[in-house]
Amino acid sequence: MTAPRRPVIAVVGGGIAGLSAAWELVTSSDIATGAGPPIVHVLEAGNRVGGKLDSAEFAGRTVDLAADAFLARRPEATELCEQIGVRDELVPVGTTGASILARGRLRPMPAALNLGVPTRWWPLARSGLLSPGESLRVTKDLVMPHLGAAPVSGDRSVADIIGERLGRPVVERLVDPLIGGINAGGVDELSAAATFPALIAASHQTGSLMRSLGRLPRPAGSAPVFWSLRQGTASLVDRLVDKLVNPRSAWDVSIHTGVSVDAITQASGNPSGGNPSGGNPSGGNPSGDNPSGGGTWRLTLGGINAAGITGNGEGALAVDGIVLALPAQPASVLLAVHSPMAAGLLSAIDYSSVGVVTLAVQPDAINRRLDGTGFLVPRTSPIGGRPALMTGCTYLSRKWPHLASAGTELIRVSVGRYGDERHTQLDDDELTAAAFGELAQVLDIHGGFSDSRVTRWSGAFPQYRVGHLIRVAKIEEAVAALPGMAVAGSAYRGVGIPACVGSGRSAARTVLASLGESSR
Numbered sequence: 211m212t213a214p215r216r217p218v219i220a221v222v223g224g225g226i227a228g229l230s231a232a233w234e235l236v237t238s239s240d241i242a243t244g245a246g247p248p249i250v251h252v253l254e255a256g257n258r259v260g261g262k263l264d265s266a267e268f269a270g271r272t273v274d275l276a277a278d279a280f281l282a283r284r285p286e287a288t289e290l291c292e293q294i295g296v297r298d299e300l301v302p303v304g305t306t307g308a309s310i311l312a313r314g315r316l317r318p319m320p321a322a323l324n325l326g327v328p329t330r331w332w333p334l335a336r337s338g339l340l341s342p343g344e345s346l347r348v349t350k351d352l353v354m355p356h357l358g359a360a361p362v363s364g365d366r367s368v369a370d371i372i373g374e375r376l377g378r379p380v381v382e383r384l385v386d387p388l389i390g391g392i393n394a395g396g397v398d399e400l401s402a403a404a405t406f407p408a409l410i411a412a413s414h415q416t417g418s419l420m421r422s423l424g425r426l427p428r429p430a431g432s433a434p435v436f437w438s439l440r441q442g443t444a445s446l447v448d449r450l451v452d453k454l455v456n457p458r459s460a461w462d463v464s465i466h467t468g469v470s471v472d473a474i475t476q477a478s479g480n481p482s483g484g485n486p487s488g489g490n491p492s493g494g495n496p497s498g499d500n501p502s503g504g505g506t507w508r509l510t511l512g513g514i515n516a517a518g519i520t521g522n523g524e525g526a527l528a529v530d531g532i533v534l535a536l537p538a539q540p541a542s543v544l545l546a547v548h549s550p551m552a553a554g555l556l557s558a559i560d561y562s563s564v565g566v567v568t569l570a571v572q573p574d575a576i577n578r579r580l581d582g583t584g585f586l587v588p589r590t591s592p593i594g595g596r597p598a599l600m601t602g603c604t605y606l607s608r609k610w611p612h613l614a615s616a617g618t619e620l621i622r623v624s625v626g627r628y629g630d631e632r633h634t635q636l637d638d639d640e641l642t643a644a645a646f647g648e649l650a651q652v653l654d655i656h657g658g659f660s661d662s663r664v665t666r667w668s669g670a671f672p673q674y675r676v677g678h679l680i681r682v683a684k685i686e687e688a689v690a691a692l693p694g695m696a697v698a699g700s701a702y703r704g705v706g707i708p709a710c711v712g713s714g715r716s717a718a719r720t721v722l723a724s725l726g727e728s729s730r
């Protein structure tokens with residue numbers, strides 16, 4: 211009897227979801243397939259792995275160009291950091307609190323918020339975010355339970371629920387910048403079930419929405435809310451890659467950049483599932499001497515480095531399993547022939563594009579005190595009499611003490627959100643000038659900046675519309691019918707780094723389980 215051959219699995223997409231999937235494939239594989247760790251190819255179209263995690267040297271320090279922190283109370287990212295040995299590199303956020311630009315000036319965010327939604331009236335009233343009349347309107351929530359008609363079941367937009375109970379100004383000045391800001395979207399469309407499930411539950415309770423949200427259990431202890439990495443989030447990616455391709459491990463993982471997967475076909479003669487249990491020891495050979503042999507799936511590869519994998523110029527790779535760790539649009543294209551249903555559902559997930567302008571400014575040129583981690587700019591708050599381009603600002607060297615230096619203040623201005631793509635019409639110099647101009651008005655800066663860097667993230671944030679979770683369940687169900695295939699990434703069940711890590715690992719387990727089934 212021949213020993214079971216090691217399955218070959220492709221991870222398509224080298225963002226944090228894809229890399230986490232690769233990690234799970236090699237660290238948990240024995241359990242599922244019984245054939246030892248699979249041979250894993252991570253295929254990344256771009257010229258570097260990490261996707262939306264990227265860091266760079268700026269003004270003598272390592273700064274993040276997109277995500278700069280992850281939620282500490284979700285376990286997935288912290289656990290991964292422990293497993294790959296970067297736990298000691300984690301740094302807690304150095305200050306708390308933030309402000310909102312509202313009614314003409316920066317106002318500290320009120321205390322007692324639950325994900326941006328007030329849970330007590332008095333701190334909100336005192337914050338000045340609302341006019342006296344608007345504040346009074348909020349008290350209706352305390353005295354008139356269920357302002358709307360009968361309780362509505364199922365998903366609703368975040369704005370719908372909060373607007374009905376606390377009024378539109380709370381939505382526009384607090385909830386949209388905070389919850390909408392996390393997704394660079396707008397709460398008028400964002401699904402409460404997908405972005406803030408506790409809000410749905412609270413809205414079904416009788417009595418005040420604020421009190422219901424205030425009763426929700428809060429994380430105990432003094433653990434930090436956010437972690438960052440001393441050397442930037444790219445150091446998490448770098449360490450993960452080092453571990454995955456470590457020649458001293460028994461794993462066979464190769465990571466290829468500049469290789470896009472342009473099409474997936476089902477290998478002929480093998481229609482009903484991978485058969486990694488024997489017969490073709492060279493199937494899905496990673497070194498390319500028999501790239502078309504054995505696997506269930508055949509990947510058509512493109513990109514400048516494709517030939518380096520297949521070795522024979524054919525541009526195809528045979529694999530037994532696939533984790534598709536891609537944004538919704540490329541995933542939709544690759545799934546179109548195999549599951550029109552999944553492809554159709556994926557193609558309707560919209561994305562917003564954002565930009566980040568990182569600036570180095572002389573501290574003594576800034577005439578306002580920099581309190582907390584920064585400030586948010588609601589869509590309805592103009593700057594200089596015009597609709598603001600900036601959506602928020604992070605005082606990087608306050609938020610992260612390891613970025614502090616006596617001579618320079620590092621400040622990051624964020625631009626763009628769903629429905630506002632004006633930043634894409636500006637070149638880097640124009641965008642920097644516009645962002646700095648607005649910042650100078652808000653913080654009363656006299657003088658210029660000594661260094662700047664623009665980073666653009668097109669198709670950055672998937673928009674979880676009302677009904678998103680049902681859409682995702684249908685996509686997952688449709689993809690589960692394809693042998694050895696699973697999807698992962700920010701398009702599905704959370705855009706944050708922990709959610710993406712969890713999604714990659716879960717997709718990897720799904721693929722292993724499917725291959726384990728087919729080899730039995």
Ligand SMILES: Cc1cc2nc3c(=O)[nH]c(=O)nc-3n(C[C@H](O)[C@H](O)[C@H](O)COP(=O)(O)OP(=O)(O)OC[C@H]3O[C@@H](n4cnc5c(N)ncnc54)[C@H](O)[C@@H]3O)c2cc1C
Nearest residue numbers: 223225226227255261262276277278470471699700706707
């Ligand atoms: C500006 C910004 C700030 C953020 N801030 C935070 C934050 O502070 N905290 C937080 O937790 N999260 C934050 N996020 C969100 C988080 O960074 C992302 O949601 C997450 O990194 C997405 O990971 P992913 O692996 O799902 O997707 P991606 O990182 O998009 O990776 C997908 C990869 O697939 C590749 N690809 C696409 N098509 C193909 C193909 N056909 N073949 C091969 N490869 C392909 C792409 O090149 C890409 O590298 C931020 C995001 C942005 C843009």
